[in-house]
Amino acid sequence: MSKVVLWGRASSANVQKAVWALEETGTTFIRTDVAGRFGGTDTPEFIAMNPNRLVPVLTHGDLTMWESHAIVRYVAAQFGTDTLWPNEPAERAIIDQWTDWTATTFQPAWLRLFWTLVRTPEAQRDAAAIDAALEASVRAMRIMDAQLQKTAYLAGDDFSYADIVAGASLYRWFTMEIERPSMSGVEAWHERLKQRPGFIKGVCVSYDELVGRLAF
Ligand SMILES: N[C@@H](CCC(=O)N[C@@H](CS)C(=O)NCC(=O)O)C(=O)O
Structure with a gap:
């Protein structure tokens, strides 16, 4: 399976939603400290991932996405078909x-x-x-x-x-x-x-x- 990387400091409420959704679905992921006291949101590489210069950002294979609620929905749909994603x-x-x-x-x-x-x-x-x-x-x-x-x-x-x-x-x-x-x-x-x-x-x-x- 492609690697799942969550970019963002653990103290960010918006990052926390993504961590929780990933844990809830039993997904293996790496979280990388960015933003806040860690900085790193103003680099060309980060801006290419999120032009808003904000966390969270999620990368999974070819997918790079931002907005915490969209990320939570993606995690639910992609990894939580039995747990977090109702078909109805x-x-x-x-x-x-x-x-x-x-x-x-x-x-x-x-x-x-x-x-x-x-x-x-x-x-x-x-x-x-x-x-x-x-x-x-x-x-x-x-x-x-x-x-x-x-x-x-x-x-x-x-x-x-x-x-x-x-x-x-x-x-x-x-x-x-x-x-x-x-x-x-x-x-x-x-x-x-x-x-x-x-x-x-x-x-x-x-x-x-x-x-x-x-x-x-
Ligand atoms: N609507 C965005 C808001 C993202 C946002 O405001 N992120 C904050 C952290 S909660 C941020 O990156 N602030 C800059 C920083 O921490 O350096 C989302 O839900 O993902």
């Missing part, structure tokens, strides 16, 4: 609904919170910006909580790649110094995800190197 279009539609909602609504909110609170040095923090980001994050979390009161996972009673892309937020959500309203559906989901080795390996990764660091 209606099932995939709901998984994609939550996956795209994470990209457009949930992740921008929780990442804004992470940036305004964790990545901004204390002296430069803007309390109003933090509050607004927390409010938007909680609003999105409540939408997931309502679903998770009804089903074990976001797209139904089976684990799916929607849980990977949205669940990649949870280590940070539950360790950031914020006032977290209790949401029993989200909390039970977090406990379920913690049973998965791919979540522990991919997502439960220290973000110490990002604290107070706005540079990348």
